Amino acid sequence: MLFNSYTFIAFFIVILILHNLPFPWKVKKINLLIASYIFYAAWNPPFILLLWLSTVVDYFVGKALYTQNNPHKKKLLLVISLIGNLGMLCFFKYGGFLLENFVALTHMVGINFHPAKPNIILPAGISFYTFTTLCYTIDMYKKKSEPVKSFLNFALFVTFFPHLVAGPIVRPPQLVPQFETARKANKRQLMEGLFLLSIGLFMKVVLADSMLSSSADAVFGARSALGALDAWMGVLAFSGQIFFDFAGYSTCAIGAALCLGFVLPQNFLYPYAAIGFTDFWRRWHITLSSWLRDYLYIPLGGNRKGRFRTYVNLMITMLLGGLWHGANWTFVVWGGLHGFYLWVEKFFRDRTARASGEIAIGQPVPLVVKASIVPAIAENRRFQGFLYAMFTFLLVNVTWVFFRSNSFGRAGQMLVSMFGGVGKADPLLSTLAMIKIAVIITGMLIVHWLMRDRRITDLIYRFPWWLTGLVWSAIVILLILSQETSNSFIYFQF
Secondary structure (H helix, E strand, O other): OOOOOHHHHHHHHHHHHHHHOOOOHHHHHHHHHHHHHHHHHOOOHHHHHHHHHHHHHHHHHHHHHHHOOOHHHHHHHHHHHHHHHHHHHHHHHHHHHHHHHHHHHHHHOOOOOOOOOOOOOOOOOHHHHHHHHHHHHHHHHHOOOOOOOOHHHHHHHHHOHHHHOOOOOOOHHHHHHHHHOOOOOOHHHHHHHHHHHHHHHHHHHHHHHHHHHHHHHHHHOOOOOOOHHHHHHHHHHHHHHHHHHHHHHHHHHHHHHHHOOOOOOOOOOOHHHOOOHHHHHHHOOHHHHHHHHHHHHHHHOOOOOOHHHHHHHHHHHHHHHHHHHOOOHHHHHHHHHHHHHHHHHHHHHHHHHHHHOOOOOOOOOOOOOOOOOOHHHHHHHHHHHHHHHHHHHHHHHHHHHHHHOOOHHHHHHHHHHHOOOOOOOOOOOOHHHHHHHHHHHHHHHHHHHHOOOOOHHHHOOOOOHHHHHHHHHHHHHHHHHHHHHOOOOHHHHO
16 A cells, blocks of 8 residues: 555545544554554555564564573574574565576576576565564564563554555664553644655655656666766656655655654655765665664674774675665665765775874764854855765765666666766757756755754744645645656665
8 A cells, every 4th residue: 555545545544533532552553453454465465474474473582582591592593583584585585686696607607507587576565574573583682672572562563554664664662662552643743744744745746756757767768878968867856756755755654653643763864965975874764774783784893893894894784785775786886885985984084083183083073063163164164064965965876876777787878978978969858857857956955955954843833824734735736636647655666
């Protein structure tokens, strides 16, 4: 079931009514659990079995891990959980990819191997709920938190429909305690939730689908050589599309949960205003980057085992983060590019810190200081920060070429076109399409920079009620007019 569908609107109205009726809290949780299974079954009902399997195994394995004192048995239990979760993920998401690369390898050594193509359907959201349950069993192994006492609470934590298919990736301490006591949205939460739901749908339906997707598809699907202007406009269109699509989904998820009285973690914080790539990954897909940091980068050793190991751990984390996004080597290169950018950034920051003697190695160099202290320097630093943010955005666009292209050949052609390696080529995008892209991307960058340290829900109370109502009404009207052009969310394929 898609957030951007009339089916979901009807579904959500029913859920809101049931959740606000005077039922016992346990009944309301059962209603939410059943609703979550219905929400997921709308794609492919048999895949609910995978959700059940993951839920049951990790609930009981997690309890056993927490109470088990024998280190060998603890490791065995953790291995069972890892095999169950990662094995399921590898089969459904990477089975075809692994077979394809194995066949290519056999051909390289002269073996003529032609297996039947596997007919594997990728379950929606498997990467997200696998990471959700994995963090629970790992935390139980390390005894970072206590096990969930109620199976109903754990099952609802795993399957809660707002975050189930495309995040945010939620950890047990962030959501399970909210299921322990009765709750429903107050008036303020309901209004904020509905507003966030409207904003998220506007980002997805109007901006991503209606305004940008056709231009991005045309450029990345072009078979002939492209001019530099067409290539850059197509990449910028995709840069905006993927942000509005994915951040739109996360905003919808947070808004839908808030309407029911639950708080989900922030997943995006105006990432295109990031000052450098460390800052970018604090703002883009926040719950994934923090998961990779806590459950991959730090266990690998983080920055505790010397400078060389720090760089190796950083690159491994980004490469695997790229592979998490999709079963294609282009995603690995996308992650590798981000890893390389982080390498370069860390190298210069460490060198600056050592030269100044003011900041420890690995600490970010502050680019903004309080204007009340040194006004002239503060203004200069702000301008430097803005220039660095635009340079970061430029380099991010280069990485999106590999993320969006389905082959290295196509990615190479796009990069050659972007940087003027193609001679005169026939125009592909219309003038109107280019104007739309230019206006939307410019507006997006301005909003990101102005809002980089703020939240939209804080702003709505600063404006007169009639102005907020007018903007909200315009958003709803545009949603209704654009609904026919809406597509599935991009991150559903991951």
